[in-house]
Amino acid sequence: MINSSKVKKKVIFVGSFKKTGSSGNVGGQMFACKSLVNSDITEKVDWKLVDTTAESNLKRNTLIRIFKALKRMLKFTYLLIRYDIESVLIFTSSGWSFYEKGMMIRIAHLFHAQKILAPRSGFIIDDLQSNPRFKNFARTVFNKCDYVLCQGEYWKTFFKNHFEIQDHKLVVLKNWIDFHKYSPRKKIRKEKHIQVLFLGWVDKNKGIYDLLEAAKHLKSEPLKFNIAGNGKEFESVRDFVRNNDLKNVKLLGWVLREEKIKLLADSDVLILPSYREGLPNALLEAMSSKLLVIASNVGAIPEVIDDGENGFLIEPGDVSKIVDKLKTIIDNPSMVEEMGEKARMKIECEHSQNSAITVMKKIL
Numbered sequence: 001m002i003n004s005s006k007v008k009k010k011v012i013f014v015g016s017f018k019k020t021g022s023s024g025n026v027g028g029q030m031f032a033c034k035s036l037v038n039s040d041i042t043e044k045v046d047w048k049l050v051d052t053t054a055e056s057n058l059k060r061n062t063l064i065r066i067f068k069a070l071k072r073m074l075k076f077t078y079l080l081i082r083y084d085i086e087s088v089l090i091f092t093s094s095g096w097s098f099y100e101k102g103m104m105i106r107i108a109h110l111f112h113a114q115k116i117l118a119p120r121s122g123f124i125i126d127d128l129q130s131n132p133r134f135k136n137f138a139r140t141v142f143n144k145c146d147y148v149l150c151q152g153e154y155w156k157t158f159f160k161n162h163f164e165i166q167d168h169k170l171v172v173l174k175n176w177i178d179f180h181k182y183s184p185r186k187k188i189r190k191e192k193h194i195q196v197l198f199l200g201w202v203d204k205n206k207g208i209y210d211l212l213e214a215a216k217h218l219k220s221e222p223l224k225f226n227i228a229g230n231g232k233e234f235e236s237v238r239d240f241v242r243n244n245d246l247k248n249v250k251l252l253g254w255v256l257r258e259e260k261i262k263l264l265a266d267s268d269v270l271i272l273p274s275y276r277e278g279l280p281n282a283l284l285e286a287m288s289s290k291l292l293v294i295a296s297n298v299g300a301i302p303e304v305i306d307d308g309e310n311g312f313l314i315e316p317g318d319v320s321k322i323v324d325k326l327k328t329i330i331d332n333p334s335m336v337e338e339m340g341e342k343a344r345m346k347i348e349c350e351h352s353q354n355s356a357i358t359v360m361k362k363i364l
Helices: 028-037 062-082 096-110 124-130 132-144 153-163 208-217 234-243 257-265 281-288 319-331 334-350 353-363
Strands: 009-015 045-051 087-092 114-119 147-150 170-172 194-199 223-228 249-253 269-272 292-296 311-314
Touching: 009 028, 009 062, 009 096, 028 087, 028 281, 028 353, 045 062, 062 096, 087 096, 096 114, 096 132, 114 132, 124 132, 132 153, 147 153, 153 170, 194 257, 194 281, 194 319, 208 223, 208 234, 208 319, 223 257, 234 249, 257 281, 269 281, 269 319, 281 292, 281 334, 292 319, 292 334, 311 319, 319 334
Parallel strands: 009 045, 009 087, 087 114, 114 147, 147 170, 194 223, 194 269, 223 249, 269 292, 292 311
Antiparallel strands: none
């Protein structure tokens, strides 16, 4: 007789599992997926992985995208047929990604598997505004799910109001991080300049040009801006820096793993002036490193930053507010230390890896 206590639950996990992305980056979704697979959940779960790591955030050939999506759906369907699958856990972004993962939810529904969907992009708001048919598709998908994992209370309310999802299906699972890996910022350093960091995709929607406009206004101030990332606007950003003679701005490209941890420890302030966000891991990484964060009041960010306590909130596109906050920090440098301490405490209390794994265990 088989000992049922040793029989693992078979779960299809659709997400990002590669060592790094094609550009060498390790995004928030990739970290989240791999941390679950490598956790002690594996003692009770037999993961069947379907990798959907994007090759690039740049525009890709439509036919190639469709071909790869169909290939993944065939593998997903095969796993449902081949194994006695009890649950499917699917991480999704917006746009094309949501349509593909939505079809997977519909297929899993035919096999009567438990369906768990984790939307991880703030750009689902743009999908709603730009495509009238998206709402009906998304509503159908969400209501076939057993659980929808929300990155914060903001997103729980958003999904409930826009897609009429039953309350018991909505579970808040805040983004998590292994904060022990992040070294606190250096208190004493040789440079007299305040080191300001932008970490993420170099893209208009991430507010990169707002940050550069602020850097223009602050040329004569003791500030150094480091742009760590890449994306479709990178060359345009390089031209902007050159044309405006921004000697206070340095373009680093992607900064990875230990090099990123060191860069965070060598920085004082992180700026995320995004127009759309779910809940960016760069925010959690910076707060774990005791940086003072200036970030847009979008998505679930206000649930992490208590304005004026452990960081500053700004409205998207408000260049003058970025300038004002940086001048305030120049005039009151002790703020970096004080707010950085509170930021680290917030992450330890509310965004630990152990807390997230505990929630996932209950759901699975």
